[in-house]
Structures are given as C-alpha cells and as structure tokens.
Amino acid sequence: MEQEPVLKVTDLSKSFGGVKAVDGVSFTLQAGETFGIIGPNGSGKSTLINLITGFVKPDRGRVFFRGREITGIPPYQAVTFGIARSFQMARPFYNLAVFKNLVIPLYSPRAKRLKGGKYGDRDEVAIHLLEEVGFERDSLVPYKLAGTLPHGYLKRLELARCLALEPDLIILDELFSGMSMSEVAGILPLLEKISAEGKTLIMVEHRLKELFRVVKRVIVLNFGRKIAEGTPEEVMGSPEVKEAYLGGEVAEGAGS
C-alpha cells in the first residue's frame, strides 16, 4: 500500500494586488524527506510557507497534511496538527529571558500533550532545548534578555522554538541567513539528527551549498511558479534554473 504523503500541495496560488506571489505551485512530500525550496529574491518562497502554515490565506489551491485538508486553517491549528515553522526575520520575545521564550511554545496544547510538564518543569525543558540547538552549556546566555542576543543565536532560538512543539513537519525559513560558517557547521548535524528521527524537513534557503548537504530533493521557484523539481544536481543542471539565477539583471543569490 502506498504511504500517505505528509504534505500535499496542489495548485496553490496567491496574489497581492496585481502581483502573483505564488502561482499554481504543487508538490508532494513523503514522511522523513528533507526538502528544499529555493529561488531568487521575491520568487514567492516565504509566501508559499505562509500559505502552508496558515499565516496567509490562499486564493486558490489546497493543502493536505497527512491526508487531512488544512487549507486556510489558523496558524495555531497548523501547529496543533504538527507543523512548526521558523520565521525568516527572527521574532523573539525581546522582553523575556531567552529560555522563557521557549516556555510559550511549551505551553501550547500540542506541547502540553506530548511533553507534559507543569509550571517550573517547562524552564528545565527549555534550557535543555537550548543546549540541543547549540547554546553553550553552563553559560549565562539562556538567562539574558532575548533582545540582547546576536543574530546567529536568534536563528537557533527560532529552531529551538520549532523543536519545542514536537512537530512532524518542520519548515525553516532561511535558517542559515545571518549565521557564520562555523555556526552553520554546528547546526548541520542537528538537522541530520532531526531528519533521522523521522521528522520531515522543509528548508527555504539562499545558501545553496549548505542546503544541499541537508536536503535530498528541491523545488525551484521563480516569479511564483515552480520551474524545476528534483535532486540538487538535476535542478542545478537545468537551463531554466541557471537563467533564473544568473540571467536577467539580478544575479544576486547565485554566489552562494
């Protein structure tokens, strides 16, 4: 019997004003896959994520998560079903201590159900999660205000926020941007571990070299349309993709 796909997106479309941000995108994801979404700036990658996670309502098309339709559900419900996402611009709670930032997702119905825990316990779980994403053990960093963290740490905090939700599908929106080479190198084994645990991973990235070390399959977006799908090698060999990245006046993003 064919396994039910974790995520099935059919003909998803969204326009802002006259601009077609996402235009008829379809793809299917099997459980445990690592999947990349790439494309030049403004090609609709983030909007696609927002459509899947319910932050933006689609004009057309449908989204299925494990066979259940989730088109246009509110974002918190997507989390309850098991989809966690990070934001391209890290959005921590600046006025809370770093580890307290994780108490909020840990308080969600899903985390309560899967992780249990009462008041006070969540602090320990939070510290543990921070260690997992590479915050130094026994340092004072988790106790500082989140507003004082440098950008690389904020990105890792975003990842920890996703992990706190015990998701089946993790969508990371440009996790590597703003991270140094060594920080990325530190986070790669963790991503491999997450994938080995059977979780499905979607990564939106500009840094292709690092991305291709994690993902097995990618789709390429340009002007909201899917222009290629396949393994990284297949996709980067496609003349259409080369043109999207290098042709035209904007060659940005090709360097990485």
Added chain:
Amino acid sequence: MAKMAYRKERVDRGIKARTDDIFALSSFREILYLVLPRLLVILFLLPLPLFLGTYWQKVMLITLVIALLALSWDLLASVGLVSLGQALFFGVGGYLAGFLSTRWGWYPLFTIPAATLAGAVFCTLLLYPALRLRGIYFGLITFALPLLFMRVIEATKILGGTEGLSSLPPLPGTTIELYILLVVALGCVFGFRRMFDTDYGLVLKALRDNDRSVEAGGINVQWYKAQAVFLAALPATFAGAFLTHHYQFVGMPAFALDYSILPLTSVVLGGAGSFAGAVLGACILVPLSEVLRAFGTLRVVIYSVVLVIFVVGLPEGIFHYLQRKYHQFERLVPMEEVSNGARAGFKGY
C-alpha cells in the same frame, strides 16, 4: 591628569532572593528585604479609613475606584491592547448593577458580583471582533464604544434615559465600603502580579512583544487575548457596580471620558506593567486634584504641569524608579580606574 573624573555605576544588591525564580531564602534579613516594601504599604493603607474625615473618606473611595480602573488598563496594556475607554467597562458594570436592582430588586450583595461577572462577559464579547486590531485601532474602538452607549441610552430612553436610575439600595457605610475596595484592589495587585509570574502570564506577556510568534508557538492568540480582556474587565466592572450602589444612582456620566482618561494618566504616572504603579499613580493623582480645588481655575493648570513634569522627567513611572532605587545602589567609580585598565598595554603613556 589634573582632574579626577568619575562615572556612575549601578550595582544590584547582592541578595540571592533578587534572582528571578529562586525562592530559597536563606535568612530573615532576605525575607524582610522582600516583604517589607509590601508590608509597609498594607500597614499604611489598612488603618487609613479610620483616621479620615467624611470628606477625605470620599476622596479615598474615588481614588480606589480609579485605582481599580487603572489596574484594569494596566492588564490590557500588558498584553499589548491599549485602551482609551475604561469607561466602557465602568459604565457597563454600573448600569448592569442599576438594572438588576431596579428591575428585580436584588440586594447589592448579589447585584455587584452579578454585574461584575456579566459585565465582564458582555464587554469581552463586545470587544472580541476588535481583538485582531493592533495599536491605535483597538484604542479607537474602545474610545468610541462608551460614547456610543451614552448616546444610545439618551436616544432610546432605555435604562432611565437622561435621568438615569436612582434610589438604588445603599451600601452599609463608607468605612466598610473602603475596606471592601481596599481588599479588592490589593487582591488585584498581588493576584495579577502573581499571575504574570506563571507560565500562563508569560504567554500573556509575550502577546505584547509579538503575537505572530505566539501564534506560531501553537497558541490561539485571539482566545488568550479574550481571556485577558475578561480578566481586565473584572476590576473595572466591579468598580462601576460598586460606585453605582455607593451613589445609589447610575446615569450617563458612568460612560464619561473621566473614567477613561484618569486611569490612563494614573498608569503613565505610576509606571506601566507593574500593577503597583497603577495604584500608586491613582493615589497621587486623585488626592492631588482634590487638594488643588483651593486654586479655583488654576487647578487644571497646576495639575497638568505636575503631570507633564513627571511624564517628561520620569518616563519609566514613579514605581519603577522607586523599585530601581530599592534594588540597586549607585556608586561613583573614578574614570582613571577604567582608562588605566583599557590602556594597560600602552607603555608610552
């Protein structure tokens, strides 16, 4: 260097009890350090009604009513909802109490709790559609609603129209009333502060920082905001119901602008986000405006100048200023120390 330069340095008092979340107190001195500021306030406020004359008892009553409204405002602001219309809660509570006692002849013992709860539910339902609005847009809705209710009552002549509802059953006397209000106000201060220390309160606090991240954390933002509105409405509808029975009258002034502006200025003066600051602000503003009555027309001028001086000079609010002074001390450190350290490697200097 001829002149010795100094810089100010702030140092936290070295008491373990100050670190968040660690409640293991090791000595009576530390317990006293934490309890004393709270205890002094309570010990000052509790006997106060017994020493006041009739006039100042009334002033204290109004002060506490405004303090309750300010607490309500502060709770809403803590979750990122800036209200410009506390009069909405106040008026709804007041009119509900008046309605219940004129229509069914209920005693204040029942009308006040009923009006508090029903009023809070009513206001929450009313504001529910506006909860997805942010910043000033939510404020404008809350600003408009009490004015709208006032005109609806005037135009439709329901609930006594312009005459209001009068001859309501009285409360047992100002001294007892003051104690009821005191207990409720102090209960709200300590209760709300405690609540914001729990994980539940943390979620509410996070709503102010960034509600999209809270949503991405799997939490139903709209539902939590509604809970916050309900909790914030409680002290305000209570204040409305209580003052209605105190005056034995409720009319259109219950929706007046005063009940929206005074709580807001109290919190701004006292310091937002601490709840104690809200009460402190009310305890300064209301008696001050009474004292200034002697100046006749100049009263508003002096009142406004005092307000401006405090807001400009102490934007953090009086309470946060006092709290900082209590928990930290300042000392002067000679600049030489620092510069020498910084230039340690520079031999030729």
